[in-house]
Amino acid sequence: MRSSSHILPLVVLTALLLSQVCSGIKWLTLSHTPASIPVNQTQHCKLLPSLVSFQAQLCRSNLELMQTIFQAAREVKKTCQKTFADMRWNCSSIEIPFDATKYRPDLERGTREAAFVYALSAATISHTIAQACTSGDLRLCSCGPIPAEIPEPGYRWGGCADNLNYGLFMGAKFSDAPMKVKRSGSSANKLMQLHNSEVGRQVLKEALVMKCKCHGVSGSCSIRTCWKGLQDLREIAMDLKSKYLSATKVVYRATGTRKHLVPKDIDIRPLRENEMIYLHSSPDFCTKNEKQGSVGTQDRMPRASGMRGAKAAIAQRQRNGRKNVWNKECTKG
Numbered sequence: 001m002r003s004s005s006h007i008l009p010l011v012v013l014t015a016l017l018l019s020q021v022c023s024g025i026k027w028l029t030l031s032h033t034p035a036s037i038p039v040n041q042t043q044h045c046k047l048l049p050s051l052v053s054f055q056a057q058l059c060r061s062n063l064e065l066m067q068t069i070f071q072a073a074r075e076v077k078k079t080c081q082k083t084f085a086d087m088r089w090n091c092s093s094i095e096i097p098f099d100a101t102k103y104r105p106d107l108e109r110g111t112r113e114a115a116f117v118y119a120l121s122a123a124t125i126s127h128t129i130a131q132a133c134t135s136g137d138l139r140l141c142s143c144g145p146i147p148a149e150i151p152e153p154g155y156r157w158g159g160c161a162d163n164l165n166y167g168l169f170m171g172a173k174f175s176d177a178p179m180k181v182k183r184s185g186s187s188a189n190k191l192m193q194l195h196n197s198e199v200g201r202q203v204l205k206e207a208l209v210m211k212c213k214c215h216g217v218s219g220s221c222s223i224r225t226c227w228k229g230l231q232d233l234r235e236i237a238m239d240l241k242s243k244y245l246s247a248t249k250v251v252y253r254a255t256g257t258r259k260h261l262v263p264k265d266i267d268i269r270p271l272r273e274n275e276m277i278y279l280h281s282s283p284d285f286c287t288k289n290e291k292q293g294s295v296g297t298q299d300r301m302p303r304a305s306g307m308r309g310a311k312a313a314i315a316q317r318q319r320n321g322r323k324n325v326w327n328k329e330c331t332k333g
Contacts, residue, residue, distance in 0.1 A: 023102060023103055023107070023108060023178070024118065024178040024179045024190070024193045025103070025107070025117060025118060025121055025178075026050050026178065027050050027051060027055065027069070027073065027174070027175065027178070028050075028073045028076055028077065028094065028121065029050045029073070029096065030048065030050050030069060030070050030073040031070065031073035031074040031076070031077050033048075033070050039059070039063060039066040039067070040063055041063070042059075042060040042063065044059075044063075045059035045060045045063075045066075052177055052178045052181050053181070054177040054180075054181075055174055055177045055178070058173060058174055058177075062140065062170075064138060064139060064140060065129070065138065065140065065170065067137075068128055068129055068132045068137065068138060069125065069128075069129075069174065071128055071132075072124050072125040072127075072128040072129070072171075075124050075127075075128060075233060076094070076117070076120055076121050076124045076125075077091075077094050077095060079120065079124065079233050079234065079237045080094055080116070080117060080120055080237070081094070081095075082234070082237075083120075083234070083237045083238065083241055084241075088284065088285035088286060089106065089113055089282070089285045091113075091117070093106050093107055093113075094107065094117060106282065106283075109279075109280045110188065110189050110192050110278060110279030110280050111278055111279075111280050111281070111282045112244060112247050112276075112278040112281075112282055113244075113282060114192075114193075114278070115192065115196045115244065115247055115276045115277060115278045116196075116240060116241070116243075116244040116276070118193045118196040118197050118200070119196045119197060119199045119200030119203070119240050119243070119244075119276060120200060120237055120240055121175055121197070121200070122171065122172070122175050122176075122196075122197035122198070122200035122201050122204075123200035123201060123203055123204040123233075123236055123237075123240065124200075124233060125167075125171040125174060125175050126164070126167040126168045126170075126171030126172070126201060126204055127167065127171075127204055127207075127230055127233055127236065128167075128171075129141075129163075129166065129167040129170050129171050130144070130162045130163050130164045130166065130167025130168075130230060131162055131167075131230065133162070133163035133166055133167070134160050134161070134162050134163060134229075140166075141163050141166040142163065143159075143160035143161050143163060143227075144160075144161030144162055144163040144164055144165065144166075144227075144228060145161065145165070146161070147161075147228060151226060154222065154223060154224060155212065155223075155224045155226050156223065156224070156225055156226070157225075157226060157227065158225035158226070158227065159211075159213065159225055159226070159227035160227060161227040161228040161229065162208065162228065162229050162230045164204070164205065164208050164228075164230065168201055168204070168205070171201070172197075172201065175197060176194060176197055179193045179194050179197070180194075187252070187259070188252035188259075188261065188279055189279065191252070191260075191261050192250070192261060192277055192278065192279055195261065195271070195277055196276055196277065198273070199240075199243065199273075199274060199275070199276050200240060202273065202274055203236055203239050203240055203243070204230070204236060206239075207230050207231040207235065207236050207239070208228050208229070208230055209228070209229065209230075209231060210226050210227075210228060210229075211226065211227055211228070211229040212224040212225065212226040212227075213225050213226075240276070243274075243275065243276040244276055246275075246276075247275070247276040247277060247278050248263050248264075248271070248275050248276070248277050248278075249263070249264045249265070249277070249278055249279070249281070250262060250263055250264055250271065250277045250278070250279060251264045251279070252279070261277060261279075
């Protein structure tokens with residue numbers, strides 16, 4: 001009889017095998033995989049249909065990395081929903097069951113919301129891998145390099161830096177793979193997804209800051225040992241939210257002999273590398289509209305940590321005097 005530690009429970013396997021989400025972020029469904037389930041043999045990788053061929057290949061050659069990727073998928077969902085808890089769109093559509101054939105239209109249509117999720121996903125997977133190197137959870141990597149610059153007097157380099165280079169390298173290989181599959185979705189959508197993923201990684205690079213620990217008699221802090229560490233993922237998500245709010249609408253247009261994404265209303269300049277972009281306008285998210293991917297705000301309760309937007313929407317609904325109709329001017333937050 002084979003040890004239960006080497007096989008995935010039948011219920012989980014059945015659910016995983018039903019998952020056929022056709023999207024560049026379908027790997028986020030790995031968040032449903034319990035932390036207690038091992039992926040410690042190469043044959044386990046083919047039991048994860050959330051992966052495209054190249055991702056499955058990476059799984060087989062980097063089994064140890066998979067638990068970190070599962071963790072990253074969970075972090076994306078948790079962070080997205082916390083970041084948008086006080087908005088009309090609250091990232092609830094990122095949560096889909098195993099047997100769903102696809103995400104809701106708000107994440108499939110090249111919207112501003114999809115742009116945020118792709119950027120956050122790219123940043124999160126690299127962030128999680130980089131910190132797993134530092135914590136020793138991954139034997140494939142170690143601490144990040146000591147910075148080349150000479151520290152100021154009273155400071156010295158030491159400690160264990162987050163290995164951002166390794167995180168960016170492996171994170172991009174894994175999360176960008178679905179967008180590089182031939183005959184997978186429209187060219188415009190794939191270009192948008194790859195662009196926003198790179199925006200997420202750029203924000204992550206900017207989040208590598210100097211962190212220090214004091215040493216000295218009686219807490220005098222006469223000398224500081226410093227290293228480069230990443231900011232909390234919540235701060236990175238807030239930076240990405242700012243880019244979401246100021247995102248640029250683009251069109252897929254021929255320029256010369258090739259088609260490119262260009263700003264819809266500003267044809268005189270190319271896209272900036274650090275701006276979030278989207279192809280299709282979003283619904284207002286006040287009212288339920290399955291076709292556009294809006295679940296509406298009815299019956300949503302305000303969260304204690306982010307009440308402003310939900311409270312305003314509820315108040316607007318009460319002013320209308322109707323239970324199931326929301327004013328389209330409900331406050332976004």
